[in-house]
Amino acid sequence: MRILDFSLSPQEAADPGLWQQVLRRAAQTAETPCARILRESIDARSRQGVRILRTVAVFAPDEQDPAAGQEPFRYQDVHAGRPVVVVGSGPAGLFASLRLIEHGLRPVILERGKEVGERKKDIATLSRGLGLNAESNYCFGWGGAGTFSDGKLFTRSSKRGDTGRILARFHFHGADEKILYQAHPHIGSDKLPDIVRHMYATITGCGGEVIFGAKVTDLRIADGKIQGVFTEKTGWITTDTVVWATGHSAHDTYDMLHRKGLALACKPFAMGVRVEHPQDLIDEIQYHRDPGMAWLPAATYALTAQAGGRGVYSFCMCPGGFMVAAASSPEGQVVNGMSSSRRHTPYANAGIITEVREEDLKDFAAEGPLAGLRYQQAVEHLAMLNGGGGQTAPAARLTDFVAGRLSGSLPENSYMPGLIPSPLHFWLPEEVSVRLREGFREFDRKMHGFLTREAVVVGVESRSSSPVRILREADSLQHVQVSGLYPCGEGAGYAGGITSSAMDGVNVADRIAAI
Ligand SMILES: Cc1cc2nc3c(=O)[nH]c(=O)nc-3n(C[C@H](O)[C@H](O)[C@H](O)COP(=O)(O)OP(=O)(O)OC[C@H]3O[C@@H](n4cnc5c(N)ncnc54)[C@H](O)[C@@H]3O)c2cc1C
Known part of the structure; x- marks a missing residue:
C-alpha cells in the first residue's frame, strides 16, 4: 500500500472518470487500482486557483484494503442487561445509548418529544407559520436538536475522544462515507432523520427501550444517590444510574434541577x-x-x-x-x-x-x-x-x-x-x-x-452554547452531589455541537460501564 497526496483541479476531483485517470497515471497501471481516500480538503488560496487536496491509500493489484469488510461495532443483545436510564435522545443520549449497548448494558431512553415522522409534521406546521408545538420542534423529539440540524460534524474538541469513531457510527447508520475523510464533514438535514431512525432500530433491536412523550419532571435522590426519575407518562421509575442528556433548550428542566437544589453554575x-x-x-x-x-x-x-x-x-x-x-x-x-x-x-x-x-x-x-x-x-x-x-x-x-x-x-x-x-x-x-x-x-x-x-x-x-453548567466531577463524570447521575452533552455545559455532545455521551457510557 502506498499513501499518495494529490492536488486536483475541481473537475478532476468531481468527475469519477477523470479521477480514475489520475489514479492510473499515479500507479502507472492500465487498470484503475483499488484506492481509499483518507483525507480531503479544499484549498481556495492556492496560486494555481482552487485545488482539492486528497490523500489516498493506493493498493497493489494483489492487495486487499484491510479496512474492507470489517465490522466496526459490536451491538450485542442487551435484553437481559443492567438497565441505565437515559433522559433525552439528542446526540449525547443516542451515542451514550449505543455505547452502553456495546458494553452489554440496556438503555431505557425517556424522550419528551415524538418520533421522527410525527416530529416532521410539527416542524412543517411551524415552518408554515401555523404555530409551535412546545414538545415537538427543532429542539425536542427523537435525535434531539441533531435530527433537523445541518449535520456539520467538524469539531475542535478531538482531545476529548476519538472523533473518527463518532463519524464511523454515523456512517454505520447510513451517512455517506465522505464524512470519514472530508476535512469538514457534513451530513445534511435531509439525511439525518433516516440516520437517527436507523439508530433507533439498533437500540430497540438490541433490547434497549424508548419511551416517547416522557418528560422527566422530578428526581428522587436519597443519601446523595439517584434513586429514580418521574414522568407523568410512566410514574416513578426506580434506577441507580441516569444519563442526563436533556440539551440546552430544556429551560423548564434547568428550573426543576435548580428547585431541587442541584449544583449548577452560570457559564459564558x-x-x-x-x-x-x-x-x-x-x-x-x-x-x-x-x-x-x-x-x-x-x-x-x-x-x-x-x-x-x-x-x-x-x-x-x-x-x-x-x-x-x-x-x-x-x-x-x-x-x-x-x-x-x-x-x-x-x-x-x-x-x-x-x-x-x-x-x-x-x-x-x-x-x-x-x-x-x-x-x-x-x-x-x-x-x-x-x-x-x-x-x-x-x-x-x-x-x-x-x-x-x-x-x-x-x-x-x-x-x-x-x-x-x-x-x-x-x-x-x-x-x-x-x-x-x-x-x-x-x-x-x-x-x-x-x-x-x-x-x-x-x-x-441565542442557542449556540449553554448558559448553564450542571456541575460534575472531572473523573467520574457524576454530578458533584448526586452519585449515579451523569450530566452529559451540551445541556450539561460540557460540549457544544453534535460531535462533541456525541463524544461526551460515549465517555459517560464508558464511565458507567467501568463501575
Ligand atoms: C437548526 C439547527 C442546526 C444545527 N446545526 C448543527 C451543525 O451543523 N453541527 C453541529 O455540531 N451542531 C448543530 N446544531 C446543534 C446541535 O444540534 C446540538 O449541539 C446537539 O444536538 C446537542 O446535543 P445534546 O444531545 O446535548 O442535546 P439535544 O440535541 O438538545 O437533545 C436533548 C434531548 O433531550 C430531550 N429532553 C429535554 N428535556 C427533557 C426532559 N425533561 N425529559 C425527557 N427528555 C428531555 C429533548 O427533547 C431532546 O431530544 C444545530 C442545532 C439546530 C437547532
Whole structure:
C-alpha cells in the first residue's frame, strides 16, 4: 500500500472518470487500482486557483484494503442487561445509548418529544407559520436538536475522544462515507432523520427501550444517590444510574434541577444574529471567480474579529442552506440555520455571535446560576415581540443594521415563517449590538463585499452554547452531589455541537460501564 497526496483541479476531483485517470497515471497501471481516500480538503488560496487536496491509500493489484469488510461495532443483545436510564435522545443520549449497548448494558431512553415522522409534521406546521408545538420542534423529539440540524460534524474538541469513531457510527447508520475523510464533514438535514431512525432500530433491536412523550419532571435522590426519575407518562421509575442528556433548550428542566437544589453554575455563552447572503456572492468572494467554480461545492466562510475586547465570530455556517425557526417555547424567537446534503439553495447563512460574560448579567444577578438563562430568555422574548409575536422573525438589511437604521424593505430570503423589518441594532442588548456592528465592519475588511445591502440579519441566534453548567466531577463524570447521575452533552455545559455532545455521551457510557 502506498499513501499518495494529490492536488486536483475541481473537475478532476468531481468527475469519477477523470479521477480514475489520475489514479492510473499515479500507479502507472492500465487498470484503475483499488484506492481509499483518507483525507480531503479544499484549498481556495492556492496560486494555481482552487485545488482539492486528497490523500489516498493506493493498493497493489494483489492487495486487499484491510479496512474492507470489517465490522466496526459490536451491538450485542442487551435484553437481559443492567438497565441505565437515559433522559433525552439528542446526540449525547443516542451515542451514550449505543455505547452502553456495546458494553452489554440496556438503555431505557425517556424522550419528551415524538418520533421522527410525527416530529416532521410539527416542524412543517411551524415552518408554515401555523404555530409551535412546545414538545415537538427543532429542539425536542427523537435525535434531539441533531435530527433537523445541518449535520456539520467538524469539531475542535478531538482531545476529548476519538472523533473518527463518532463519524464511523454515523456512517454505520447510513451517512455517506465522505464524512470519514472530508476535512469538514457534513451530513445534511435531509439525511439525518433516516440516520437517527436507523439508530433507533439498533437500540430497540438490541433490547434497549424508548419511551416517547416522557418528560422527566422530578428526581428522587436519597443519601446523595439517584434513586429514580418521574414522568407523568410512566410514574416513578426506580434506577441507580441516569444519563442526563436533556440539551440546552430544556429551560423548564434547568428550573426543576435548580428547585431541587442541584449544583449548577452560570457559564459564558454567546448571543447574536443570523446573517444570510446570496450564495453566488459568497462563491465569488471565496473562489475568486475560479474557472472550476461550477465543479465546486457552495463556498463557506469562517470569520473572526475583535470588538470591544471580545471576539465576534461566525458560527454554524450553512452554504446553500436556509434559516429556520428554532424556538422551543412560544414565549421566544430563536433563529438557526441548516442545509440539505446538496447545499443547493441560493442562500448562504451563518450565525454571527459574540460572547456574553458574567459582567453582562448584572440585571439578572438575583437568579444565581440561572442568570445567563434568564438573560437569554429575555432577549428571545424581545425578539418575539419585535418579530410580530409569533414565529415571524425581526430582521434588517445588513448595511442598515451596521449603520443603525430601520430597513424600509428586506431582500429575498429563505426564512419560511416570514421576516419583519425591525431595528435590531436598537433593542438587542447594547453589549451585543455594538460589538456585532463593529465585527461586521471588520469582516468586510477581511472578506471584501461581505457588507452588502443584499444580505439580511435576523434575530436572534441565542442557542449556540449553554448558559448553564450542571456541575460534575472531572473523573467520574457524576454530578458533584448526586452519585449515579451523569450530566452529559451540551445541556450539561460540557460540549457544544453534535460531535462533541456525541463524544461526551460515549465517555459517560464508558464511565458507567467501568463501575
Ligand atoms: C437548526 C439547527 C442546526 C444545527 N446545526 C448543527 C451543525 O451543523 N453541527 C453541529 O455540531 N451542531 C448543530 N446544531 C446543534 C446541535 O444540534 C446540538 O449541539 C446537539 O444536538 C446537542 O446535543 P445534546 O444531545 O446535548 O442535546 P439535544 O440535541 O438538545 O437533545 C436533548 C434531548 O433531550 C430531550 N429532553 C429535554 N428535556 C427533557 C426532559 N425533561 N425529559 C425527557 N427528555 C428531555 C429533548 O427533547 C431532546 O431530544 C444545530 C442545532 C439546530 C437547532
